[in-house]
Amino acid sequence: MTLGGRMQELHLLCWVVLLGLGQACPEPCDCGEKYGFQIADCAYRDLEAVPSGFPANVTTLSLSANQLPSLPEGAFREVPLLQSLWLAHNEIRTVAAGALAPLGNLKSLDLSHNLISDFAWGDLHNLSALQLLKMDSNELTFIPQDAFRSLRALRSLQLNHNRLHTLAEGTFTPLTALSHLQINDNPFDCTCGIMWFKTWALTTAVSIPEQDNITCTSPQVLKGTPLNRLLPLPCSTPSVRLTYQPSQDGAELRPGFVLALHCDVDGQPAPQLHWHIQTPGSTVEIASPNVGADGRALPGALAASSRPRFQAFANGSLLIPEFGKLEEGTYSCLATNELGSAESSVNVALATPGEGGEDALGHRFRGKGTEGKGCYTVDNEVQPSGPEDNVVIIYLSRTGGSEAAAAKGVPGQQPAGLLLLGQPPLLLLLLLASF
Numbered sequence: 001m002t003l004g005g006r007m008q009e010l011h012l013l014c015w016v017v018l019l020g021l022g023q024a025c026p027e028p029c030d031c032g033e034k035y036g037f038q039i040a041d042c043a044y045r046d047l048e049a050v051p052s053g054f055p056a057n058v059t060t061l062s063l064s065a066n067q068l069p070s071l072p073e074g075a076f077r078e079v080p081l082l083q084s085l086w087l088a089h090n091e092i093r094t095v096a097a098g099a100l101a102p103l104g105n106l107k108s109l110d111l112s113h114n115l116i117s118d119f120a121w122g123d124l125h126n127l128s129a130l131q132l133l134k135m136d137s138n139e140l141t142f143i144p145q146d147a148f149r150s151l152r153a154l155r156s157l158q159l160n161h162n163r164l165h166t167l168a169e170g171t172f173t174p175l176t177a178l179s180h181l182q183i184n185d186n187p188f189d190c191t192c193g194i195m196w197f198k199t200w201a202l203t204t205a206v207s208i209p210e211q212d213n214i215t216c217t218s219p220q221v222l223k224g225t226p227l228n229r230l231l232p233l234p235c236s237t238p239s240v241r242l243t244y245q246p247s248q249d250g251a252e253l254r255p256g257f258v259l260a261l262h263c264d265v266d267g268q269p270a271p272q273l274h275w276h277i278q279t280p281g282s283t284v285e286i287a288s289p290n291v292g293a294d295g296r297a298l299p300g301a302l303a304a305s306s307r308p309r310f311q312a313f314a315n316g317s318l319l320i321p322e323f324g325k326l327e328e329g330t331y332s333c334l335a336t337n338e339l340g341s342a343e344s345s346v347n348v349a350l351a352t353p354g355e356g357g358e359d360a361l362g363h364r365f366r367g368k369g370t371e372g373k374g375c376y377t378v379d380n381e382v383q384p385s386g387p388e389d390n391v392v393i394i395y396l397s398r399t400g401g402s403e404a405a406a407a408k409g410v411p412g413q414q415p416a417g418l419l420l421l422g423q424p425p426l427l428l429l430l431l432l433a434s435f
């Protein structure tokens with residue numbers, strides 16, 4: 001062949017490529033039109049990435065049975081008109097935020113038989129046309145409570161064979177068009193948190209086939225029990241009460257005394273306790289307990305010393321062994337179980353009788369000595385603007401006496417020692433005897 005002939009052939013090739021642009025199709029795929037749908041078939045191609053070069057009007061894309069390891073952001077940017085996307089039987093572990101969100105016309109999405117543990121649930125908020133969502137046989141461990149909030153057209157949801165331990169109450173409530181749900185074969189933890197689902201499943205109009213296959217994996221005694229046969233459990237949301245106790249009974253309060261706060265918690269199942277401490281200089285978060293019964297840091301607890309500055313015991317007590325100016329601040333205890341959480345706070349400030357001061361929140365107060373009774377009371381100068389500004393605790397102290405330092409609430413309250421604090425957060429004023 002002459003050189004000229006070759007050039008001509010090349011030109012021809014170029015023209016074919018250019019003309020073909022409208023009908024472009026990624027090399028490994030087959031594109032075509034059927035029943036008015038523009039279909040791109042890339043199934044069974046050993047693909048390790050979503051190919052590029054699709055016609056912009058593709059409405060059906062099959063990438064099933066490939067080796068895609070993930071779906072990155074913008075993976076389907078080229079095909080915003082997609083209505084059906086088939087991705088079953090790949091090796092997808094991660095679906096990144098922004099991978100699916102542009103597909104606002106999507107009606108069917110099949111992600112089953114992958115390894116997805118990391119899923120961009122937020123992207124579903126943009127898929128308001130979705131009617132079918134298949135995510136069976138993946139490694140999903142949880143579903144955010146609001147994951148399905150925009151899927152008002154969804155008719156069928158398949159979540160069989162994942163690693164779901166629980167379901168947040170109300171997860172399926174936004175799915176007003178749902179007619180079919182499959183959620184078999186997940187390792188459900190049959191505690192209070194899932195009881196709502198049993199009730200919902202028994203009463204909903206949604207078809208949930210093979211309900212006997214929705215079973216408990218834990219606790220051990222319920223292993224294998226279908227959710228729909230669970231007996232009612234005693235369940236309650238947490239409640240907390242904060243009480244405090246000054247240092248050793250019978251001792252005067254001197255700087256460096258031990259302050260004990262006690263977080264009295266109720267709730268079923270037993271709530272997890274967490275302390276949040278806000279001092280002027282720092283914020284401290286403590287997952288309770290951080291010390292053993294002997295006050296020594298638990299192995300694994302992030303403590304600078306073997307005897308932490310704030311000792312959170314498993315019984316709900318928080319001891320602050322060297323209470324001083326640096327420890328002034330707001331102490332909050334938060335109790336959480338699978339049904340909810342509750343919090344109570346106390347604002348602790350030190351004052352010297354007769355002098356007053358300012359607490360960590362900047363509230364000014366004045367100490368007032370009424371020594372005739374062998375005790376001091378404190379007036380809070382802050383006008384209560386709500387329950388949170390109330391000074392509820394008055395610390396009573398006497399100098400030099402052998403009698404115990406006593407604690408007392410506002411007029412005629414509990415005996416010395418333990419005080420009950422009402423609504424959070426309260427201001428706890430500790431009056432130090434002047435020395």
Ligand SMILES: *[C@@H]1O[C@H](CO)[C@@H](O)[C@H](O)[C@H]1NC(C)=O
Pocket residue numbers: 022023033036037038055057
């Ligand atoms: C998609 O676009 C191609 C060319 O750009 C056109 O031939 C085809 O008819 C279109 N298909 C649909 C379903 O609109």
Ligand SMILES: *[C@@H]1O[C@H](CO)[C@@H](O)[C@H](O)[C@H]1NC(C)=O
Pocket residue numbers: 101102103104105126
């Ligand atoms: C959501 O979908 C619409 C089309 O329905 C699109 O215009 C928008 O960009 C999408 N949002 C994101 C974050 O991709």
Ligand SMILES: *[C@@H]1O[C@H](CO)[C@@H](O)[C@H](O)[C@H]1NC(C)=O
Pocket residue numbers: 184185210213
């Ligand atoms: C339901 O459980 C039975 C017994 O374990 C099993 O044979 C059947 O395949 C299960 N069905 C589904 C859809 O998982």
Ligand SMILES: *[C@@H]1O[C@H](CO)[C@@H](O)[C@H](O)[C@H]1NC(C)=O
Pocket residue numbers: 262293294313315316317
């Ligand atoms: C909790 O345990 C600690 C350490 O054993 C103890 O000092 C504290 O008094 C206990 N609290 C209550 C309320 O029993």
